[in-house]
Amino acid sequence: MKKWIVMALAACMLTSLLAGCGSKDAADKQVDLTAFYTDLSSQYHWSEDPQTSQEGDLLMSSVEGELLESYYPGLADLATEQLIVKAPMMSSVVNEVVFAQCKSEDDAASAAEILQSRVDAQAEGGAWYPESMEAWGKAKVIQNGTYVAMIASAEHQTEIEDAFNALFA
Known part of the structure; x- marks a missing residue:
C-alpha cells in the first residue's frame, strides 16, 4: 500500500513539474514591432530616406498627426505600447502597414475595427484605381x-x- 501512495505522490509531483514547463500563450509573448518592421523594410527594400534610397526601393513614410487621424480615426486615442504606421510616399502603390501593441485586448479589438474600416473604405473606392482597390x-x-x-x-x-503570424507561433 505504501508503494502505491509513494508512486501516486511521485506521479503528482512529476505532473506539476511538467505543467510548469509548458509554453506561454501567444498573447503573453513580447514582440518588438520596430525590429519586425525593420526586417520587412530590409527584405522588401523599403526606404524612408530619398537621399540614400537605391533604385527599386519603395519610399515609405510614417503616418502621424492629422494624416493618422484622417486615415484611422480614433486610432491615436487608443492606449498603445507600440505603434508603427507606414505608407508609401506614392499613394497609387498599395503597401500600407500598421503594427500595434495595445495595452488591453479591448483596445486591440477597437484598433482592429478602425483598421478594418480603412481596408473597407479603400477597397470600396477610396483607393481610386481598379488595381489598387x-x-x-x-x-x-x-x-x-x-x-x-x-x-x-x-x-x-x-x-x-x-x-506576422509567425511572431506568435
Whole structure:
C-alpha cells in the first residue's frame, strides 16, 4: 500500500513539474514591432530616406498627426505600447502597414475595427484605381491578443501576413 501512495505522490509531483514547463500563450509573448518592421523594410527594400534610397526601393513614410487621424480615426486615442504606421510616399502603390501593441485586448479589438474600416473604405473606392482597390480587397487585419496588424501589400501580402503570424507561433 505504501508503494502505491509513494508512486501516486511521485506521479503528482512529476505532473506539476511538467505543467510548469509548458509554453506561454501567444498573447503573453513580447514582440518588438520596430525590429519586425525593420526586417520587412530590409527584405522588401523599403526606404524612408530619398537621399540614400537605391533604385527599386519603395519610399515609405510614417503616418502621424492629422494624416493618422484622417486615415484611422480614433486610432491615436487608443492606449498603445507600440505603434508603427507606414505608407508609401506614392499613394497609387498599395503597401500600407500598421503594427500595434495595445495595452488591453479591448483596445486591440477597437484598433482592429478602425483598421478594418480603412481596408473597407479603400477597397470600396477610396483607393481610386481598379488595381489598387483590388489589392486593398485582399488586405488583412490580424489580431493576436493585444497585438494588431493591418497589412495591405499588392506585392507581398501573404508573406507579410505569414511573417506576422509567425511572431506568435
